[in-house]
Amino acid sequence: MSGMLKVLSSGLGMTVQDYGRSGWLRYGLSESGAMDKIALAEGAALLGDDPTSAVIEMFMIGGKFEAEGRSLRIALTGAPMQTKINGTPAAWNSSYLLEEGDRLEIGKAVAGIYGYLRVGGGINTPPQLRSRATHLRAGIGGFMGRQLKAGDRITIGDDPGGPVGKTITAIERIGGSTVRAMWGAQSHMFEQAERQRFQNTSFRITTKIDRMGICLTSDADPIRAMDHLSVVSDAVVHGDVQISGDGRPVVLMADRPTTGGYPRIGNVIIADLSRMAQFAPGQEIFFKIISEGEAVNVLVKQAEDIQFINKRIS
Amino acid sequence: MFFVLYRSGIRHAYIIRCRLMTTSFAYKNPIFRNAGEGGLIVEFGTSLDEKVNNAVIVFEAALRELTLKGIIETMPTIKSVLIRFNPLILSPSSLRENLLKIIESRNWLEADPPKGRTLWHIPVLYGKDFGPDLAEFADLMGMSEDAAIKSHSNGRQRIYMIGFAPGQAYLGLLGPEWDIPRLPRVNPGVPAGSIMAAVRQTCIYATPNPTGWRVIGRTPFRGFVPESKVPFKLSAGDEVLFVPITVSDYKRLEYRAGNGTCVAVKESLP
Numbered sequence: 376m377s378g379m380l381k382v383l384s385s386g387l388g389m390t391v392q393d394y395g396r397s398g399w400l401r402y403g404l405s406e407s408g409a410m411d412k413i414a415l416a417e418g419a420a421l422l423g424d425d426p427t428s429a430v431i432e433m434f435m436i437g438g439k440f441e442a443e444g445r446s447l448r449i450a451l452t453g454a455p456m457q458t459k460i461n462g463t464p465a466a467w468n469s470s471y472l473l474e475e476g477d478r479l480e481i482g483k484a485v486a487g488i489y490g491y492l493r494v495g496g497g498i499n500t501p502p503q504l505r506s507r508a509t510h511l512r513a514g515i516g517g518f519m520g521r522q523l524k525a526g527d528r529i530t531i532g533d534d535p536g537g538p539v540g541k542t543i544t545a546i547e548r549i550g551g552s553t554v555r556a557m558w559g560a561q562s563h564m565f566e567q568a569e570r571q572r573f574q575n576t577s578f579r580i581t582t583k584i585d586r587m588g589i590c591l592t593s594d595a596d597p598i599r600a601m602d603h604l605s606v607v608s609d610a611v612v613h614g615d616v617q618i619s620g621d622g623r624p625v626v627l628m629a630d631r632p633t634t635g636g637y638p639r640i641g642n643v644i645i646a647d648l649s650r651m652a653q654f655a656p657g658q659e660i661f662f663k664i665i666s667e668g669e670a671v672n673v674l675v676k677q678a679e680d681i682q683f684i685n686k687r688i689s
Numbered sequence: 690m691f692f693v694l695y696r697s698g699i700r701h702a703y704i705i706r707c708r709l710m711t712t713s714f715a716y717k718n719p720i721f722r723n724a725g726e727g728g729l730i731v732e733f734g735t736s737l738d739e740k741v742n743n744a745v746i747v748f749e750a751a752l753r754e755l756t757l758k759g760i761i762e763t764m765p766t767i768k769s770v771l772i773r774f775n776p777l778i779l780s781p782s783s784l785r786e787n788l789l790k791i792i793e794s795r796n797w798l799e800a801d802p803p804k805g806r807t808l809w810h811i812p813v814l815y816g817k818d819f820g821p822d823l824a825e826f827a828d829l830m831g832m833s834e835d836a837a838i839k840s841h842s843n844g845r846q847r848i849y850m851i852g853f854a855p856g857q858a859y860l861g862l863l864g865p866e867w868d869i870p871r872l873p874r875v876n877p878g879v880p881a882g883s884i885m886a887a888v889r890q891t892c893i894y895a896t897p898n899p900t901g902w903r904v905i906g907r908t909p910f911r912g913f914v915p916e917s918k919v920p921f922k923l924s925a926g927d928e929v930l931f932v933p934i935t936v937s938d939y940k941r942l943e944y945r946a947g948n949g950t951c952v953a954v955k956e957s958l959p
Contacts, residue, residue: 397761397762397773398761398762399762399855399921400762400764400771400773401749401762401763401764401765401851401924401925402851402855402856402913402920402921402924403851403852403853403854403855403856403857403895403921404855404856404921503915503916504915504920510855512854512855512896513854513855513896513913513915514896514915515915520915557723557725557726558723559722559723559724559725560722560723560724560730561722607735607736607737607767607768608766608767608850608852608853609730609732609766609767609768609769610724610730610764610766610769610770610771610852611724612724612725612727612728612771612773613725614725615724615725632852632853632854633764633852633853634766634850634852634853635853639724642723642724642725642728643725644725644726645725645726645727645776667723667726667781670725670726670776671726671776671777671780671781674726674776674777675777678777
């Protein structure tokens, strides 16, 4: 019998994800994919598994699972969550072997908000539009295009086997308060003083956060674009910081609409997208503007960290 | 969250309306705008304009022919083309250099539309329960519902963007009598297939969504069929003729569409 993972209970916002899908922006479909993509690489390194295979993404709180059909190798990465295996506490950023019938209980996140459960062989739900990533608003990918819920039985791909009982030193991204960004497609629509204020303002993560976007607030005055200019709906990308009608930033994320009509003052650099995703409501953040060259250098450095990720396994 | 983002759609409808009152939208030379270290926007003009949008469609089609390693995908919008690329493979400066050469190779604003476009005959049941705002819209235009239906369905409309939500098509331009503002309220949810109008434009929903536009009809045609080999039917640059149908036509076509049949008639444009 093939391996299955049975969902006994589930928190809100638990979905199947991978690196997402490209090539569909022209049809109004954003990439989707894991909010914290670094966690995908870490989990794959722990299991010696294919990084592109699909995982379960958990938002703020995990769920209860049971191994069915055969034993399953698992890895837990991303936001650390309180975890027990058959009632015994289990550390995060580690891999384990679940014997058939074993119960995995994942509770609240203790830092960050997106936790990842990878199973050796990968989640084997049918790919749609070239990816297994769930895109909730499009109703595609993952488990019937929806969030996972109690009673779901998820097929696991063939696992050639590999190590368990390993630990990884996570790539630093959960915590801190600075997010690096570049000036964006409509920065020119903000006066110099407003751009300066954008960099100096202490923003807070609100509770309006999901896979589409992250709404920020602050005690400072709203940030205003020059009012004689306005924007026609334009392409928006992952990480765009748009200034909404109330003068507060919204950072657009993996499941965003593909176009938007608010001016975008900046764009969170690719290397900081995982960090951006992991901020919890109430956390303070600052945007630090860097140049395009610096952004590429930071990305090169992060790509090297991921290339040599096995050095972090013990 | 959807609502917060959604409001931007309403705002742009308003802006387009304001801009329709001016005349020139095209830049002499397209402008590069950064969209992060992995995104570049080539902007051809300031607003909705047939010439600008045509340049966008032709330029984006040319980019798809281009085999430049590192380009992930391209996306045409009303007035610009987004290029997503991997900056670890293709440096932003090298991409800009390559694009400049292409931009300078011809006058994109005067270019003919690309080959391979489709004219779609899309069946629409106008008015009543399927287009609850048609009566109000016709009233605002000072014409009868029948005249409004005739006006909406008697000429080709051009798809100038697929965007915001999966398969969501924006079409135009309708005659000046269709320059009616969006609703002062948001309708929290209209079904897939809804045909909406505002500010001389038509919008076709392929998925259920809120709207600030008036719903004038519904099509049984499914523009987004995830299980199909061609999941998205409509493309930017395609043209559409809306074909008025009756309730019994609708029921019949809806049944066929439910079985996976494409109920819009396709015609290749020269």
